Amino acid sequence: MATINPLITAPFDHNTDFTELADNCERFCEAMLCEEDPTMKIALCGRLAACLALLKPTLHEPIPRDLEAYLTVDSLPLHQPEFAPESDALCGYCEAIARLLISNTLAPDTACTMSDLLAELTSYFAERLKAPRWLATDAGVEWIN
Structure with missing residues (x-):
């Protein structure tokens, strides 16, 4: 069972x-x-x-007032939430959403939301791909973390 x-x-x-x-x-x-x-x-x-x-x-x-204490800290946390998938995963997400939209099986409001998500993800993906990777300094070229 x-x-x-x-x-x-x-x-x-x-x-x-x-x-x-x-x-x-x-x-x-x-x-x-x-x-x-x-x-x-x-x-x-x-x-x-x-x-x-x-x-x-x-x-x-x-x-809500009863959650204010829970969401209040004395010092900034070391970790902040962020969305930073690897480029191959991000490309996969974009491909999957594009294929979903191509299938034309979504309700119109869902298709609109997925199109918006695809636009946001694709823009983020393109920015990440085109972002500088090295910094020219007096000491030479350094990798940007």
Whole structure:
């Protein structure tokens, strides 16, 4: 008998705070990457979509007072979130979205969103490819990290 991933029944609703919803989104994606059963992948993706649907309308709302302390630090963190995939992965993302759009199987609003994402990713990809890699100094040419 197949094992049901406990994330499928993890409770959340419109009262769940955005930090918990964000954690859920990460958990759903991580589980989808590890899942081999196609039906379970779709179920996890559905849970992700539900979480994102709850998050979207809250993105421009003020931070609730009860979360201010949680989001306040005494010193800047050493790590800041950033999106920095390798060029080959980024190219793969762009290709996959282009193929998805070519298939013409998406709802019009989803196709529009995917086109916007493709434009953003492609622009980022092109900028990364064309970015300077070396710096000319008095001591010679140095690699830019």
